[in-house]
Structures are given as structure tokens and as C-alpha cells.
Amino acid sequence: MYVWPETVAVCDGRLTLGGCDLVALTEQHGTPLYVFDEVTLRSAMRTYRAAFAEVYPAQHRVHYASKALLNTALAQIVAEEGLGLDVVSATELRVAQRAGVPMEHVHLHGNAKSAFELERALAWDVGAIVVDNLDELAHLCALTAHRPQPQGVLLRLAPDIAAQTHAHIATGSSDAKFGLPLAALDAAVAQILTAPGLHLLGLHAHIGSQLFRLDQLQATLQVLVEAAVHVRDQYGHIVTELSPGGGLGVPYTTEQPPTDICGYATTLAATLTEACTRANFPLPRLTIEPGRSIIARAGVALYRIIGRKYAPDGRLLYLHVDGGMADNLRPALYGARYSALLANRAAEPADTVVAVAGRYCESGDILLREIALPSGAPGDIVAVATAGAYTLSMASTYNLVPRPAVLLLAGGSARLIQRRETEEELLARDIAL
Known part of the structure; x- marks a missing residue:
């Protein structure tokens, strides 16, 4: 588990960090969501x-x-x-x-x-x-x-x-x-x-x-x-x-x-x-x-599965999530690989090899290629480990999607240290003709 933060644990089948239930945090703060231990x-x-x-x-x-x-x-x-x-x-x-x-x-x-x-x-x-x-x-x-x-x-x-x-x-x-x-x-x-x-x-x-x-x-x-x-x-x-x-x-x-x-x-x-x-x-x-080496391991990215794509023979090919290359460009830019699991089903066996695809209008927006996970479904939460470095620092507003919120977790408490960007903030720079 050394790719995950020091305080990571599984409690009643759900992933916790800093004493906080990560699934509950996504329900409260929405997704995508970045959390730091x-x-x-x-x-x-x-x-x-x-x-x-x-x-x-x-x-x-x-x-x-x-x-x-x-x-x-x-x-x-x-x-x-x-x-x-x-x-x-x-x-x-x-x-x-x-x-x-x-x-x-x-x-x-x-x-x-x-x-x-x-x-x-x-x-x-x-x-x-x-x-x-x-x-x-x-x-x-x-x-x-x-x-x-x-x-x-x-x-x-x-x-x-x-x-x-x-x-x-x-x-x-x-x-x-x-x-x-x-x-x-x-x-x-x-x-x-x-x-x-x-x-x-x-x-x-x-x-x-x-x-x-x-x-x-x-x-x-x-x-x-x-x-x-x-x-x-x-x-x-x-x-x-x-x-x-x-x-x-x-x-x-x-x-x-x-x-x-x-x-x-x-x-x-x-x-x-x-x-x-x-x-x-x-x-x-x-x-x-x-x-x-200071910030990477401390960070975990959380995404919600929105949909799936199957091959003609019935094989599950893609899990589509609500984030992607706009909050983590590294897979598209460097071919970077990550470790992941389903935060709401963290104790289940990873018996399905799939790709996790981002929501953005680029074929290269694949967050995770050939990753073993439980067979995911809409509503499940994908947790990506070692997500603290060169993710949000290179984030964009591609497709005019607001950037994620950021939480700092410790001792069972979650502090909001960067709120989610809003549509109003994205549009504030625009000047109509």
C-alpha cells in the first residue's frame, strides 16, 4: 500500500483517509474531488x-x-x-x-x-x-x-x-x-x-x-x-x-x-x-x-463513474468518469500510470481489467489503461492514488469544466482548502459583443 497515503484504511468496505470516509466526502463536496492526507x-x-x-x-x-x-x-x-x-x-x-x-x-x-x-x-x-x-x-x-x-x-x-x-x-x-x-x-x-x-x-x-x-x-x-x-x-x-x-x-x-x-x-x-x-x-x-516526493503520495483523486462502454462481444471496455485530462494531464502527456480502486467497494476483488476514460473531448483522455478493478457501475467512486503532484498544478478548464475542490484531511476532519470553481468564475473574463 506504499503508493497510498500513510493513513489510508478500509472500513466496512469503504476507503478512508485521515480518519474520513472518502465516499461520504464525495457526497458532501461532489466529484471530481482531490483530498490530501x-x-x-x-x-x-x-x-x-x-x-x-x-x-x-x-x-x-x-x-x-x-x-x-x-x-x-x-x-x-x-x-x-x-x-x-x-x-x-x-x-x-x-x-x-x-x-x-x-x-x-x-x-x-x-x-x-x-x-x-x-x-x-x-x-x-x-x-x-x-x-x-x-x-x-x-x-x-x-x-x-x-x-x-x-x-x-x-x-x-x-x-x-x-x-x-x-x-x-x-x-x-x-x-x-x-x-x-x-x-x-x-x-x-x-x-x-x-x-x-x-x-x-x-x-x-x-x-x-x-x-x-x-x-x-x-x-x-x-x-x-x-x-x-x-x-x-x-x-x-x-x-x-x-x-x-x-x-x-x-x-x-x-x-x-x-x-x-x-x-x-x-x-x-x-x-x-x-x-x-x-x-x-x-x-x-x-x-x-x-x-x-513531498506532495504526490499525500494526494488521492476521486471520480464518479457516469457510464460504461461494452465491446460487441459483451466485454466491458471503458468506465467513463466525471474528470480526466483537465485535472490530470499526466496520462495524456506522459503516458503516466496510476494505481486505483473503487472507494465504495474497496474490499472487493479487482477481477475486471478495464480502461477508465475521462469526460473530455479527446481520444487521448484515458486516465487509467488496463487497470484491474471490481466490475464498476454508474455511481461507483474511483479513487486514484499518488495524485498529489503535477495534476491540479497543470489543470485547465478544457470544455469549460470548472476545476475540482481540494480538501485537507487529518484526525477525522476535512478542511476545504480550495473550493470548486464556478461557472460564474469561468465566464467572468468574457466580454460580450
């Missing part, structure tokens, strides 16, 4: 902090990667648990401020930051802006030319490491859209060191998401240390922060291994310590940026 969420955050505190002998910082999922309540939990926050837009930055996340613990990322986003980050004194290319750097130099207190920056490098993951979420190769090529490091460093309004804090890389091979992350850290040594030897400047990004993989089915946060921390800490020792380089602050 607060215990699982906080446990992952605490495990990250404790693991790095135990194995890394210098300063470290855990930043939650908000692109995996962000709302105000989640950002509040991030702050309560002592994590920092990585944001990639002005609105994500606004959510961080609204939730009370200390701005010095916020990093602004992105390969195409707008002038407005940079100006807001500067005005709000974020801890660091992660510079992605030389054009952005030139713009930032101009914006900070008369800034009394230099803005801290990290340089994002493309370490030319091809991560073993889906091509759409591999970001570390030399021709990826993200990061400065290693050959541009000298030009970027020289520009920063002559800019009065900027201070080079450190170096950053992120080679991809859903990674299970730690040797690729070890290689990334080695590249960063070599780059830091080059900056020291060539420019006399010692960077004080290195970040290999995030990307630790999580299991979506039991064919994949459980997430090992402690093993990940041990490997990264040992790799960085050894590399710095060999290079006679002072241990920097180690900043990591987990997103999926």
Missing part, C-alpha cells in the same frame, strides 16, 4: 529535514518545489515545517507572501521570467533569483544597477547529463531549454562580479524529474563542485551555496520501488562532502528542491 504531507517534509540534518555536516536547506502543487494552505504548511519555497511566477510568489513564507527563504526560478516577475522578486527581497540565461542576467543587472543592497543570485547550469526519465521532464542535457551551457559560465560570472546590484551566492542545476538513479544526481553535484572550483581559481570568488535541484522519483504503481528519502540524503551528502574535500573547497550550503 496532512499526516503524509508533513511526514515527508520532516523526513527531508531530519535526513539532511543527520548526514550533512554543513548548512542545508530544503525548498519545496511549488510547481508540483501550490495553494495558500499548502504554502502555510511549508512555512510551519521550516521549509523554503521555490516559485516560478509572480502569482506563486504572491501565494508565498500571502501564506507568510519568509521571503528570504524563497527562490525565483524560470527560463523566461518577465520584467514584472523580476521586479516583484526584487521589491519583495526574495532570498535568491536563479538566473537561467545571459539575456535574463543582462536585464537583472540593469534592474539592480542602483540597488542599495545587492540581490543574491544563483546561476542555473545545464550540466549536460541526460537523466533517465521521460523526455518531457528531462532538463539537464546541453540542448535542454533550461540553464546556462557550461561554456557560458565564465561570461555569466564575469558579468555578475562587475554588477554592483548583484551578489553571486552559488550554482544550481536540475537534470529532471521522477529520477530513481542517484548516480546521475551524484554526477550533477560533481559538475557543480568543479564549476565552483573554477570560479574560485579563475575569479577569486567562493560561492557559498550549491543546489542539485530536486527530482527524486516516487512510485505510482507497486512495480516501482518506495521513495527512499534517507538514502537520497545520505548519497547526496556523501558525494558533496567527498568532492569538496578532494578539491579543498569549503562545504557550501546544500539546497535541495523536492516537490513530487
